[in-house]
Amino acid sequence: MTVTLKDVATLAGVSVKTVSNVVNGYAFVKPENRRRVEEALAATGYRPNVGARNLRRGRTGFLALMVPELSIPYFGELAGLVITAAQKRGWSVLIEQTQGTRSRERETLSSLGPHLVDGALVHPEALEAADFPSPGEIPLVMLGEHAVDVPIDHVAIDNVLAAQTAVSHLASLGRTRIAAIGRNPARGTSSQRLAGYRTALSAAGLSYSDALVAPAEKWHRSVGAAAMRSLLALPSPPDAVFCFNDLLAIGALRAVAELGLRVPEDVAIVGFDNNEESAFSLPALTTIAPDKTALAEAAIDLVHRRITGDKALPAQDIQTPFALEIRESTRGASA
């Protein structure tokens, strides 16, 4: 039932290649023939067989995007932006979910043959340097996390500086017992945000205490709530908390409310990611807002550059901007 170049060629009375030339915008086709081919194309409703074309061209027209889970708002938002940015360049995006486990991440990475996709954007959570494929495979761009010592393109915000900005904001409000939620030694992001936290503390003349840093294996809302409960149960509980992402912060908000305390009067809270929902929580969440659009576009840009040319370019490390979005959870409700 499907129409091929051959069918179009027969109808137009020219060779297959001439039709191919018209389809691909080759300049030297007699106007008369071009017209007839175009008519035949329209009449038959021809659509190129992408698979065959790519087999011939050695390109697939697909990019892979590897993320932990689409149901996590940050990744849902990011994936949406990546798809939009990729589409502008003529790519379709294939999404792979890893649940953030190292084994699934490795598996996914190694399954990305050069035949399946032209390149991949990966947002690792647990990968280690050794897991990366030998260079020379398909172009890879890492998002958000920096696995050390891997010479691979990388796009992210400055996590350390962003965390520092968030915590400095809390200190500037006069808070002195500033806690953190989200420690997880297995995740590079966690270490970076922790580093920023410590820097900001010492810059503000506050001392660091292990007791105020709550671990969180998964950065989910329920984990944030549990962590907050245990922080509030301390002999001298915190008067501010920096959560390593918005989900943890949303959970923390709930834990505070359940104990009958107020945000920000009793505890000020800052999140990280600026999920859409965070502008509508009660109170609305102060948070670090990475420029996700810039992130997505920079990543697509990089992978595009790798694929078309510059194979030899040394690995890039691009930082995209962020901003501190101050809302009710630290500022208080505006009258």
Place this chain on the structure above:
Amino acid sequence: MTVTLKDVATLAGVSVKTVSNVVNGYAFVKPENRRRVEEALAATGYRPNVGARNLRRGRTGFLALMVPELSIPYFGELAGLVITAAQKRGWSVLIEQTQGTRSRERETLSSLGPHLVDGALVHPEALEAADFPSPGEIPLVMLGEHAVDVPIDHVAIDNVLAAQTAVSHLASLGRTRIAAIGRNPARGTSSQRLAGYRTALSAAGLSYSDALVAPAEKWHRSVGAAAMRSLLALPSPPDAVFCFNDLLAIGALRAVAELGLRVPEDVAIVGFDNNEESAFSLPALTTIAPDKTALAEAAIDLVHRRITGDKALPAQDIQTPFALEIRESTRGASA
């Protein structure tokens, strides 16, 4: 650099076809040869060229999923589940975003050639019957919305019944001025939920009033907040609101809080979709919880059945289960 069947064949000292046979699990291969081929496969790290294989087989191994926007939590969650379900059947999923506009939906639908994907799951928002491609194209399964008079497979919950359940719940709490947010004549989902709303009202002996039904073009949080504000400004404001999705409800919660009123004491609120965030809002949101996993799996099941065989099967209409999830926004906080 990439390894083809030919390379493996040379190494193993057999023909290309024998290697192909081993790869595809053909029964009649001498154990000795099978062993040698398997060794060669392992040694070379052979990976089939998906494009070539599919060109030959006439299948692509891809499914398309068309949704309005991944950044909307419901679609992020759904997409995640669809990808997982598809993966179990060996499909990769390509995501297309339409922003919910009719033009982008039509465009997307018509670009889904049979060469690009084996089938598609579409979640239309604005499409009309006329926009659907002639049957005989690729298998299509519609999610969530029922464009009338199109003989296409369809999976959704019973929207009318679900809405009715939600509103009956409000009535059972003794609320008498029950409003609704989300009217949008262009969207089938809206009409269905409105129908359920009206049914429940009359079942409870309550009268319907146009003034209590707030329109909402986009079902986003900010729209819900605005709609709620205008409802609360009525001469006799509602004591309960049924929002057509959770985002509207989250917005409504905020509007109520900003006016210094309490949920559920002053206004009880019910949402629809059971987004993950809704279990953590303050107060937590009572909502209709569709079984999204069942939805995703039923859809994949259907498209799978269409692709492998049953072309002639009449269009299916499958209803997946839902439940009313009662939380603080109607029940009140548990002591």
Place this chain on the structure above:
DNA sequence: GGTACTTTTTACATCGTTGGAACAACGTTG
């Protein structure tokens, strides 16, 4: 050893497309 049958392997064509070379038609130029 020959026949008939089964198992195993191979050669070849093919999927739909595009790159390259060969070829044809054309107008220009000397």
Place this chain on the structure above:
DNA sequence: CAACGTTGTTCCAACGATGTAAAAAGTACC
């Protein structure tokens, strides 16, 4: 008008895999 460059078209091979059918190798039986 022969030689030439430019334009336009066609033919053929190739991308990497698999289906088909035929060839080759075994096996069983008389």
